[in-house]
Each structure stands twice: as C-alpha cells, then as structure tokens.
Amino acid sequence: MPGRNVSPNLALNQLVDERNAAGASLVHLGFGEARLPVFAPLAERLAAGARRNAYGPVAGGKDVREKVAGYFTRRRLPTGADQVVVAPGSKPLLMALHMTVPGDVLLPRPCWNTYAPQARYLGKQAIGVPIPDECGGVPDPDALREAIRAARVLGHDPRIVVVTLPDNPTGTLAPPVLVREICAIAEEEDLLIVSDEIYRDVVHDPATEVLSPAEVAPRRTVVTTGLSKSLALGGWRIGAARFPEGAWGRRIRDGVVSAASEVWSTLAGPMQEVAAYAFAEPPEIRERLAACARLHGAVAREAHRIVVAARAVCRPPTGAFYIYPDFEPLRGRLARLGVTDSVSLHKHLLDAHGVVVLAGHHLGDDEQALRFKAATSMLYGETIEQQEESLAATNPLVLPHISGVLTRLEEAFTRLAL
Ligand SMILES: Cc1ncc(COP(=O)(O)O)c(C=O)c1O
Known part of the structure; x- marks a missing residue:
C-alpha cells in the first residue's frame, strides 16, 4: 500500500511537539501552514x-x-x-x-x-x-x-x-x-x-x-x-x-x-x-489578502537573503511562503560534519541548530541533494496578538518576535557555512 506512513510534514509536526514538550525550543519551518489568525x-x-x-x-x-x-x-x-x-x-x-x-x-x-x-x-x-x-x-x-x-x-x-x-x-x-x-x-x-x-x-x-x-x-x-x-x-x-x-x-x-x-x-x-x-472578495477581504501576501513576501525574502549569505543557491521567492535552498556549494564542508545527503542535512539542522525543515527527498527530489523546503510562514509569532501585529506592521522584520527568530536562523546558517 502506498500510504502506510503518515504524510512527512504531519510526522514532523508530531516530532516538533514531542521535542518542545521535552524542553527544546525549535524553529519549525517544516509545515506549509499560513500561521495567521482567522480574519474576524x-x-x-x-x-x-x-x-x-x-x-x-x-x-x-x-x-x-x-x-x-x-x-x-x-x-x-x-x-x-x-x-x-x-x-x-x-x-x-x-x-x-x-x-x-x-x-x-x-x-x-x-x-x-x-x-x-x-x-x-x-x-x-x-x-x-x-x-x-x-x-x-x-x-x-x-x-x-x-x-x-x-x-x-x-x-x-x-x-x-x-x-x-x-x-x-x-x-x-x-x-x-x-x-x-x-x-x-x-x-x-x-x-x-x-x-x-x-x-x-x-x-x-x-x-x-x-x-x-x-x-x-x-x-x-x-x-x-x-x-x-x-x-x-x-x-x-x-x-x-x-x-x-x-x-x-x-x-x-x-x-x-x-x-x-x-x-x-x-x-x-x-x-x-x-x-x-x-x-x-468584498473590499475588506481584498485588503486582508494583500496584507497577508505582503507579510509572506517580506519574511520569505529575508529568509532567502539569510540562506544565500550562507552560500546556498536558492531561487528568489516571489509567491507562497517557502524557500527551497540548495547547499551543494557547501558539500565539502558539510561532509566533514557527516552531512552528505538530504536526510543527514535535515537531521543536522535539527540536532545541532534546532531548525526543522522538510527534506527535499520527501518532495520527490534526489536523496543525494542537499536541498530542503523551509516554510517561512511559521515565523510570524506564537500568539494571535503577535501574528496580527505582524500583519499590520509596515516593516514586520523589525518586530522583536520576528527579528528574534530570524536572528536564530541567521546564526544557524552562518555556523553551517563556517
Ligand atoms: C500546492 C498545494 N496544493 C494543495 C494543498 C492542500 O490544500 P487544501 O487545504 O485546500 O486541501 C496544499 C497544502 O499544503 C498545497 O501546498
């Protein structure tokens, strides 16, 4: 049967919940959900x-x-x-x-x-x-x-x-x-x-x-x-x-x-x-759609800047709320850390840096490639208030709950490239 296992993204959610319950503080970029509140x-x-x-x-x-x-x-x-x-x-x-x-x-x-x-x-x-x-x-x-x-x-x-x-x-x-x-x-x-x-x-x-x-x-x-x-x-x-x-x-x-x-x-x-x-699509829905798209774009572009600064190859994001970096340029350095493929890259990011991503092979990509998906929509804050603040902000990147987690990401990927 093709569907014996739970979908890999749902399995990741479960893993994040378990690790967080055990006291970890993970940056979860492994789930394609728009983490925003219901519009009233x-x-x-x-x-x-x-x-x-x-x-x-x-x-x-x-x-x-x-x-x-x-x-x-x-x-x-x-x-x-x-x-x-x-x-x-x-x-x-x-x-x-x-x-x-x-x-x-x-x-x-x-x-x-x-x-x-x-x-x-x-x-x-x-x-x-x-x-x-x-x-x-x-x-x-x-x-x-x-x-x-x-x-x-x-x-x-x-x-x-x-x-x-x-x-x-x-x-x-x-x-x-x-x-x-x-x-x-x-x-x-x-x-x-x-x-x-x-x-x-x-x-x-x-x-x-x-x-x-x-x-x-x-x-x-x-x-x-x-x-x-x-x-x-x-x-x-x-x-x-x-x-x-x-x-x-x-x-x-x-x-x-x-x-x-x-x-x-x-x-x-x-x-x-x-x-x-x-x-x-009455006017208030159109405004909400535009605000959501603006926020998704601002955060995805910043995440893209971070991975490219860490020497990944990555197509610039223009829609949705994902980036899909390729760490092939770091293959030699990563091999010394035991990272040689999509599974070990995912595991290293999780264990050494507390960053959760969806490994590329789950998306049909080559298992040997050093690629993953990161859902940047998970970075808008933990509470409804923070998420609404993110949506309303002219520059969401300076909000402490967003800049804090982006800084963690930047540190993780900078260390990966050292
Ligand atoms: C490309 C794509 N299509 C469809 C869906 C599923 O959407 P729905 O909630 O409408 O079933 C998703 C959700 O992750 C998606 O990313």
Whole structure:
C-alpha cells in the first residue's frame, strides 16, 4: 500500500511537539501552514452559517458556486457556476480528479508531497520531471518531452500534468512564457493540465503577471484553489475546482461530483457560507489578502537573503511562503560534519541548530541533494496578538518576535557555512 506512513510534514509536526514538550525550543519551518489568525468577519460568517444543516447539492449550493465563478472571472477566466465544484479542501478534489481521469501523472520534481501518493493510491505512475533553473511548479519543457517519450517506451501512459502556480516548495511563480510552453506540449501530447492555483493570491508583488494555463489551453485545464493558504483557513477545509467548458470538461466534472457523492457528500453548509463571502472578495477581504501576501513576501525574502549569505543557491521567492535552498556549494564542508545527503542535512539542522525543515527527498527530489523546503510562514509569532501585529506592521522584520527568530536562523546558517 502506498500510504502506510503518515504524510512527512504531519510526522514532523508530531516530532516538533514531542521535542518542545521535552524542553527544546525549535524553529519549525517544516509545515506549509499560513500561521495567521482567522480574519474576524470570516468567523462571523461561520457563526451565521451554523444553522445550515442540510446536505445540499454535492457540487455546492448555487450561491457559493456563483461566487467562485465570479472569483475566476475576475482573473481573466470567464466561468459559469456549473463549471465549479466546492469541497472540503482542494486535496480531495485533486484525488477525485485522479479517480476520474485515467492515465499516469507527470509532476514537477520537486513538488508538493501529496501529488505522488495520491497518484500511487490509484495505481498510477507518478513521473517526476526536473524543474527549470529559474522557477519551480512546472516541469522543464525539454525534460517534459523527454519524460513523456521515456515513459511511453516503458509502457506507461502519461495523460495528466500537474502544475503549481505559484509553487510549493520553491516559492516561485512560473513566468507566462513557460506556462505557454507547457500548454503547447499538453496540446501536442493530449494531456489534461491540472493547475493547482491555491497560492494564486499569495503573489508577493501585486504587479506580477500570473498566467493560468486555463487561459492558454481552456479546454484541457482544470484549476483548483481554496482558502487554506491565502486566508490561512487550512483547518476549515474550503476548496474549489473550475472545470473546462466543453464535453471533456463536463465529463470530468461529472466524474468528480460522482466521486464526491460517495466520499464527502458536499462542503459543510457553514463553510459554504464562509466560502460565498470570501470568494465574493468584498473590499475588506481584498485588503486582508494583500496584507497577508505582503507579510509572506517580506519574511520569505529575508529568509532567502539569510540562506544565500550562507552560500546556498536558492531561487528568489516571489509567491507562497517557502524557500527551497540548495547547499551543494557547501558539500565539502558539510561532509566533514557527516552531512552528505538530504536526510543527514535535515537531521543536522535539527540536532545541532534546532531548525526543522522538510527534506527535499520527501518532495520527490534526489536523496543525494542537499536541498530542503523551509516554510517561512511559521515565523510570524506564537500568539494571535503577535501574528496580527505582524500583519499590520509596515516593516514586520523589525518586530522583536520576528527579528528574534530570524536572528536564530541567521546564526544557524552562518555556523553551517563556517
Ligand atoms: C500546492 C498545494 N496544493 C494543495 C494543498 C492542500 O490544500 P487544501 O487545504 O485546500 O486541501 C496544499 C497544502 O499544503 C498545497 O501546498
């Protein structure tokens, strides 16, 4: 069975809790959660929705689907309510997509740690394809062509390519030119594109152009999104998918709804109330989204500066709340400390420096590489007050609860490079 072990990021959380309970004080960068409080109007909507106890339609009520359709339409993706399905998180929607659409799955390498296990649960091959030097979230186009060819020679049947825009784990956004190249390959090779855009509203610079493959290849792209990251509502489990127009899109949507009806029935009524409000994006939600994206950008850029000063190679973060450094330039020095691969680097950072990261091999990356993911969204403070202060600050980096932990990080990585 592919899923015997708990997801590596959840296992790390458990380890951090145990060590902290035993008196350690760890800097935990191993979990992809936006550590920010619930925005008060969202909690009010949740309370207002508490009386919604009927099951309701599997795809979600018309009101919430219209609001999600409006959200996409404002992002240059004209959408009707019948193209939308809401669900308890985008994770089950991605799983239902793989249950519905046959064929093996092409993934950027590294990528979010859930894509490959989902594919394997369904008996599919998860085919990792290296990412370009400039960004993650999409396979390198030449490598993608070659991976498709090689997979077919081996008797596999790649029919789906997953992209993540912006990306977890690299914290980067693929530029339009690369998105177009991937779409062209998908057209040539008749692939379905699954565009995971859960970080779309966490682009650090509002002037950045985000091009969705659904704009370029509208008939063959399914987009997934949710409120877990942009509004820090991971535990509320609100996700949505946008299906293509046309016969193929309708078939896929019907398949996902059918899977949903047998697995989760529908998104919880109170959460539909929250989703309808948030996806309508009234001014206060837009302001909150912008404040969150600003904070994520400021802290991710500082963490990037710290690892680069320690001589790591690292793509500059432009979206989401991660950095993905490569400590290859320090290989000789690290070998003398017994650090020779992704596992030993992770262990050394934990044991010698109290810094918790997610080792790159958990994300499909090469085990021999000295790479890891650090989630910088864990650095905004321990209390709700500190986190709100971080969001409100013009320069969050000077707040004592943020600068203190960044200084610890800087000390740890400086010592690593000595
Ligand atoms: C790239 C990516 N997609 C999807 C998800 C899951 O989101 P949800 O909470 O909507 O299931 C995550 C969460 O870590 C993620 O990083």
